[in-house]
Amino acid sequence: MKRHVSAIIDDEPLEFLCDDGQTLLDVLRDVLHKTGTKEGCGTGDCGACSVQLNGRLVCACLVLAAEAEGARVDTVEGIAAEGELHPLQRRFLEQAALQCGVCTPGFLVAAKALLERNNDPSEEEVRYWLAGNLCRCTGYDKIVRSVLDAAADLRGETA
Amino acid sequence: MRYEVANTVEEAVAILGQAESGLYPLAGGTDLLAQIRSGRVAPDGVVDLKRIPELREIVADDAGYRIGAAVSGAELGEHHDLVADWPGVVEAAELIGSTQIQGRASMGGNLCNASPAADSVPALIAAGALCSIVGPGGRREVAVEDVVTGPGKTCLAPGEIVAHFSLSRPQPRSGDAYLRLIPRSEMDIAVVGVGVGLTLDADGVCIACRVALGAVAPTPLVVPDAAATLVGRSVSGAALDDLATAASAAAQPIDDMRGTREYRVHVTGVLARRAAMIAAERAGS
Ligand SMILES: Cc1cc2nc3c(=O)[nH]c(=O)nc-3n(C[C@H](O)[C@H](O)[C@H](O)COP(=O)(O)OP(=O)(O)OC[C@H]3O[C@@H](n4cnc5c(N)ncnc54)[C@H](O)[C@@H]3O)c2cc1C
Ligand code: FES
Ligand code: FES
Numbered sequence: 001m002k003r004h005v006s007a008i009i010d011d012e013p014l015e016f017l018c019d020d021g022q023t024l025l026d027v028l029r030d031v032l033h034k035t036g037t038k039e040g041c042g043t044g045d046c047g048a049c050s051v052q053l054n055g056r057l058v059c060a061c062l063v064l065a066a067e068a069e070g071a072r073v074d075t076v077e078g079i080a081a082e083g084e085l086h087p088l089q090r091r092f093l094e095q096a097a098l099q100c101g102v103c104t105p106g107f108l109v110a111a112k113a114l115l116e117r118n119n120d121p122s123e124e125e126v127r128y129w130l131a132g133n134l135c136r137c138t139g140y141d142k143i144v145r146s147v148l149d150a151a152a153d154l155r156g157e158t159a
Numbered sequence: 160m161r162y163e164v165a166n167t168v169e170e171a172v173a174i175l176g177q178a179e180s181g182l183y184p185l186a187g188g189t190d191l192l193a194q195i196r197s198g199r200v201a202p203d204g205v206v207d208l209k210r211i212p213e214l215r216e217i218v219a220d221d222a223g224y225r226i227g228a229a230v231s232g233a234e235l236g237e238h239h240d241l242v243a244d245w246p247g248v249v250e251a252a253e254l255i256g257s258t259q260i261q262g263r264a265s266m267g268g269n270l271c272n273a274s275p276a277a278d279s280v281p282a283l284i285a286a287g288a289l290c291s292i293v294g295p296g297g298r299r300e301v302a303v304e305d306v307v308t309g310p311g312k313t314c315l316a317p318g319e320i321v322a323h324f325s326l327s328r329p330q331p332r333s334g335d336a337y338l339r340l341i342p343r344s345e346m347d348i349a350v351v352g353v354g355v356g357l358t359l360d361a362d363g364v365c366i367a368c369r370v371a372l373g374a375v376a377p378t379p380l381v382v383p384d385a386a387a388t389l390v391g392r393s394v395s396g397a398a399l400d401d402l403a404t405a406a407s408a409a410a411q412p413i414d415d416m417r418g419t420r421e422y423r424v425h426v427t428g429v430l431a432r433r434a435a436m437i438a439a440e441r442a443g444s
Contacts, residue, residue: 021162021195043196043197044193044257047259050259053262056233057258057259057262058259058262059259059263061196062188062192062193062260062263063192064162064188064207066207067188110259129258130258131257131345131346132256132257132260132345132346
């Protein structure tokens, strides 16, 4: 029998049906068709599936969809408010902080979670915070710069 | 696979205690859900413990702290009093995985998963932590060092769960610290982990000490012989040499791709010395 779950996903109250053993990642992608959230490893190692669950950064591949009952889930698909790119998204684009792009949604969600807590992180803080997000293409440097620049944007220090 | 929610400790025990329930407790799921996916374990279902208030809160009173077994590493790190009183325990819990893993991983799960390399366990042992275990037979209090009995094995009977950990208020001039060696600076399994908790007198002489080792034996080890090398001495010079020798002597590691036996034995002494220095500095400040 399918389980009925109600949650607020990207600011929208949603209901879905799932199997008890299904992960939140599987439901986001295969049931709700919110395929912005990616699957890299399925074991918590790569961060491609990063979402915020009740304001905590987590790997959606290590959460059961049933656990989301009554919860708030924020994915990469809610980051661009009303079609306006978030400073993180703008900086990633401008600085080409992505190549294949599979890791990008996870980096954006994780970096946004950091900047919500600390809008003036040091480079070291950014690198430690993002240590659970793997990228096979960019070499990380452009990602880290983009996050630092987006932080400056959010502090109103840049145009 | 079934998913059940327990709202109270009694409910959890009742569901898990049904004979042959085939259900596992679920805390943060960072071990369990990965193991289910890989097929290493195949439970009939899980019982989510995260809606049980006792498992989710940190309660501080004059006696000390009661830390819910399912409190996440991120939440521990945000509790300023706990960080001030037991920095070694919190730093160990915060070493578990990435920011994402920290959002879910609990000390209860770290202990009950019973990996020899679990980071928070030596720190809890060094801090003298107790855990409150509840099951069909009632509630009992067990020292953390008595919980893990082998790789993947604990003293928990079927239907029992760890409800909370207790830590006392530290004695004046006390400090604790946890250090681990991993091949990179984040996201790896400890090659060696060492927790030290100690208390100094007004002259800086160590009057009480606990030392615990991780990843160098089938279970985390409490090492009274190593602790005894510091008692009655100031935490420096020859005392630290003796501590390092005793800690190395207690290590019984395996050879594997993370390090040879010889290397691990040596590193155990090095980390014990450094952790004791940090603990002593914290005790003095
Ligand atoms: C990418 C990654 C990195 C990691 N890095 C580290 C690391 O650096 N150091 C480290 O030590 N570990 C690490 N781990 C392992 C894991 O995150 C930790 O062991 C964590 O503390 C487990 O806690 P949890 O709440 O997620 O447990 P769960 O996965 O929910 O549970 C683990 C086990 O304990 C049982 N259990 C859970 N809670 C209780 C309870 N209250 N009473 C009785 N039984 C219970 C479960 O049934 C299960 O068997 C890592 C894991 C991942 C995926
Ligand atoms: S897919 Fe979840 S961490 Fe890799
Ligand atoms: S851009 Fe390809 S993995 Fe990061």
